[in-house]
Each structure stands twice: as C-alpha cells, then as structure tokens.
Amino acid sequence: MTVADASAVVDRDTRTTVVTRSRHVPGEPSMWFFVIGDLFIFAIYFVLYVVYRQQQHALFLSSEQHLNQGIGAINTVVLLTSSLFVALGTQTARLGKARDAMRLFVFAAATGALFPILKLVEWLPELGAGLTPGHNLFFMFYYVMAGLHLCHVMLGLVIMCFVIRDLRISKAPDMKFIEAGATYWHMVDLLWLVLFALFYLMR
Amino acid sequence: MTAYLRNPLTIVWAFLSFSTVVSWALSRDVGGSAQMSALVTTGVLLIAAVKAQFVIRYFMEVRHAPAWLQRTLNAWLILLFAFLLGAYFAGL
Amino acid sequence: MNTTTASTLPAAAAQKIPWRKSKKLDQWICYWSVPFFYNLFGIVFVPLSWMMPPRSPSSPLPDVVAFMQSHNLLLACAILTLAYGLAPVSNAVYLTQMKRMSVNPAFRVTLMIGSIAGAIVGMLFPLFCFGLGAFRSGYEPAVLQMLYDFGYLAFIGSLGCFCAMWMAFGLAILLDHNNILPKWLGYYTVWQFVTELVAAPVWIDKSGAFGWNGLMTFWLAMLIYVPWQFIVYVCIYKAIRDQPEDELDNAVARKPGRAPAGAGA
Numbered sequence: 001m002t003v004a005d006a007s008a009v010v011d012r013d014t015r016t017t018v019v020t021r022s023r024h025v026p027g028e029p030s031m032w033f034f035v036i037g038d039l040f041i042f043a044i045y046f047v048l049y050v051v052y053r054q055q056q057h058a059l060f061l062s063s064e065q066h067l068n069q070g071i072g073a074i075n076t077v078v079l080l081t082s083s084l085f086v087a088l089g090t091q092t093a094r095l096g097k098a099r100d101a102m103r104l105f106v107f108a109a110a111t112g113a114l115f116p117i118l119k120l121v122e123w124l125p126e127l128g129a130g131l132t133p134g135h136n137l138f139f140m141f142y143y144v145m146a147g148l149h150l151c152h153v154m155l156g157l158v159i160m161c162f163v164i165r166d167l168r169i170s171k172a173p174d175m176k177f178i179e180a181g182a183t184y185w186h187m188v189d190l191l192w193l194v195l196f197a198l199f200y201l202m203r
Numbered sequence: 204m205t206a207y208l209r210n211p212l213t214i215v216w217a218f219l220s221f222s223t224v225v226s227w228a229l230s231r232d233v234g235g236s237a238q239m240s241a242l243v244t245t246g247v248l249l250i251a252a253v254k255a256q257f258v259i260r261y262f263m264e265v266r267h268a269p270a271w272l273q274r275t276l277n278a279w280l281i282l283l284f285a286f287l288l289g290a291y292f293a294g295l
Numbered sequence: 296m297n298t299t300t301a302s303t304l305p306a307a308a309a310q311k312i313p314w315r316k317s318k319k320l321d322q323w324i325c326y327w328s329v330p331f332f333y334n335l336f337g338i339v340f341v342p343l344s345w346m347m348p349p350r351s352p353s354s355p356l357p358d359v360v361a362f363m364q365s366h367n368l369l370l371a372c373a374i375l376t377l378a379y380g381l382a383p384v385s386n387a388v389y390l391t392q393m394k395r396m397s398v399n400p401a402f403r404v405t406l407m408i409g410s411i412a413g414a415i416v417g418m419l420f421p422l423f424c425f426g427l428g429a430f431r432s433g434y435e436p437a438v439l440q441m442l443y444d445f446g447y448l449a450f451i452g453s454l455g456c457f458c459a460m461w462m463a464f465g466l467a468i469l470l471d472h473n474n475i476l477p478k479w480l481g482y483y484t485v486w487q488f489v490t491e492l493v494a495a496p497v498w499i500d501k502s503g504a505f506g507w508n509g510l511m512t513f514w515l516a517m518l519i520y521v522p523w524q525f526i527v528y529v530c531i532y533k534a535i536r537d538q539p540e541d542e543l544d545n546a547v548a549r550k551p552g553r554a555p556a557g558a559g560a
Contacts, residue, residue, distance in 0.1 A: 037486055
C-alpha cells in the first residue's frame, strides 16, 4: 500500500487537523475480514431463505401476513438513525472533539437500545398467538434469522458502551477502535435492511 | 446543530428513511394480499440494494477506502441481490 | 515425524539439539495426537458406521433398528470408547497456548470446563446411546428409536454448549496483547460459534432445512467449522514453534543433593 493509512494527521506547524480522505481503511483490516465474512455468511442464509420460500410460497405468503410491518419499518428507521449518530460521532471524534463525539455515541446507543425493546413488543404477541418457531418453516426462518441479527445488535450495543467509555476517559480517542466499532454497527444496520426487505416486504 | 443537519450524512439518512417508507407503502398497497407479486418483490429488493449501497459507501466510509475493499463490497452486493432475484424468479 | 522435528526447532537446529531432548517435546506429542484423534474420529463416523453425515431424523423405524443394531456401529462404538481419552489431550494443546495470552485466566477456565462438558454431551452421550443399541440386542424398536434421537440430539443439539467455550477462545485471541494467535482467527472463531447457535432448532424440526441433517443447521455450520478446525491447528502449530524456550513453564527437575532454597529453615 503506497498511500498513507492515517485518517487524521495533525499538522504541528499550523495546529490544524488535516484529514487525508483518500484511500483509508476505516478501523483495522482484520476487523474488515470479520465484517466481510459475516456479510457473506448472512448472504448464504438470505439466498437459502428465498430458495425455500419459493418452494412453498403459498405457506410463506400466508405466514408473512401475520408479521407487523409497522414495527419492522420503525425498527429500520431506528437502526438508520442510530447509524447516523454513529457516523456523525466518528466524524466528530476524528476532528478531536471527544466530548461532542461522546454525546453523539450516547444518542446512538440510546436509539440502538430501542431496537431490542421493539423486537420484544413485536414478538411477544406473535409468540402468544402460537406463532412460535415450530409453527412452520417461515416462522423458523424468521426467528432464527432475526434472532441471529438480534445477537449482533446486542454485541454492537456492548461495543458502543466501550467506545463511549474510551471517549470519556482517554485524552486522545483511539480512532482505530472507534472506526472498527462504527463499521460493525453499520454492518448490523446493513443486514437489517436486507432482512426487512426479505421477511416483511417481499411478496 | 445546524452543521449536523447540513452534513451529507444527514441527507443520506433522510433519503434512507424516506425510501424505507416508500418500500413499505409499495409492499402494503400494491402487494397487500397474500399474492405473489414480481413487481413488488423486484421493487422492494432494488430499493434495498440502493439503500445497502448508501450505507456501505457513506456510513461505512467505503467510498474513501482502497479499491480492494470497494470491489469486495460491490461484489457482495451484486452477488447477493443477483442471487436473491435469481432464486425468486427461478421459483415463480 | 521427521518433517515435524525439522521445522519445529528452527532455533534449536543451529545448536543441534536432538528432537528427543527438545523442551517442547511434550507439547509436540500432544499436538500430533490431534490429527490422529480427528482422523480416527472421521473414519469411525463416516465410512465405518455412516453415523455422519447425519441420518434423517424422520427415517422409518426399520431403518433406525437396522442401523442401531449394525455390526459396524458396534465396532465404531468400541473404538470411540478407547479413544475418548484423547479429547482432553487435544484440548491441552489449546490451553497451553492460551496460558501465554495476556488475558484473565477465566477465559482459559471457561474453555477447559466447556470442553469437558462438551465432550460429555457431544461424545459420551452419543457413545452410550449408539453403544447400547449395538452391544445390547433385544431392545424394543421404540426404545432404539429413542436412543437414536437421544444420540443425535446430544451430538448436534449440543452445539450451543460449544458456543460459550469457543466464544471464550475467540475473545481471548482478540483481547490478547501478546499476539499469540492472529487476530483474524479470533474473528473467524466468532463466526464459528455464531453459526453453531443456528443449530438450536434441531430440537424442533424433524426434517428440512432445520432438521439435524438440515442445510441451515448442519451443512452450513460444517462449511464454517471444518476449515476453521484446520486453520486453528496451523495457527497453534506456529504458536508452539515460535514460543521462546525460556518461556516454557515445564517444572525443572530438582537435582538430588541440592536442597531447594529455604528448605533448611
């Protein structure tokens, strides 16, 4: 790699932050290895879902009617908003404004925490109505895939807490770590966009 | 505060949220009943692909990343949506 | 064995220390027991008994009875009974390297206890279930059916049990500052244990994608797991090879006649 990896280089003479924007890998390359692998694993699951769906489309179509599209859409916007705060927070941290960045990450974590709560609001009536994973193949896929995604959300919230702690206690924020956490959170968002289209919207 | 509002990221977010509502409306109003609809599915999946591309390029900052990373994520996106649509139309 | 010793001692080779005197000899013996153990496992499970790939959870009763009473299953269970003790040896290889990581010992203990629990549920239970069918003739078909379900569910449905243990392993790699194992291996381990979570539905579905022989629960998990297992051992190999000799914590044998410090007080 010929181009410098640094994202923000502080110029000592002018005391300004020069942001070298070109050719920068956010976070660490090994974390991208994880994200790319995770994306491909989920892609296999998604394609398999459509293959099974098309084999029994009558069953899947009638089962899809029981999902709460409204909560699905709200949850999509919740994750998008949380992702926006994370992206803004990363930008702000890069400029050296640790306090503002921390505030944005707190907003991001608070918005992100709505997701599991809304999932509970969505699932409890469904489970109560007997639409459990054992009900049929559609609901099995639905709970397994959304559950797997929910595990990623929970892990993301934990990572976000560590990012907030880093921004609060350290003088110079660890940009590599913040970017890695941010990339992970955007991946969670990205996977949900596809999940939402496949389970709630497609006909 | 206004700086955040004028930030390109916020504009991307507004677009993403708006297209979420559009795809929801498309699914509910055009494909409301339990009927197969290639129109709804294609529309919804294409909107999802565009949204995914925006999240990758703007939020994940891949538009500033080295070419190998851009190529890998482009490949992921194209392969995923090609296979999703392929599997859908093969099973119609 | 020659190829091993030649490449395992790059530093020692210069000093012409015979491999038998290598201080890492015990670690290497543990290490090379692993391919032996896994090959044995592979032969027993696949071509000998056809226990794996898993038979259908909804196979008809006569097929289940024929499988449970087959001679090959008997032979397979006999070999497993004898080889069971190799499982702790293979886990000792991980634990010895994890001990060098700059993480809390809780990670190592989690892996240790997890692997013990995993070996009981994932190996000993199926062994008893299939062994009972194979060694004790005269069980009712319904009982054999139950043992068949029990054996397979213990083997595949226990994957969640391995989840916490590999999570400890993955996290230890990621948090370690000594870089004993590469960071990307830690991330790979995370996928590995996440795909194992997907195996939980084998308790519910009896056929299709989520049965214990399903595409989602078994085959995809295997697609991730099998290369992972190979890669882990390659990485562990490099970790043992690169471990400095003075860092080995083998106890030094006390020479007769020389009293240990403070012994006279």
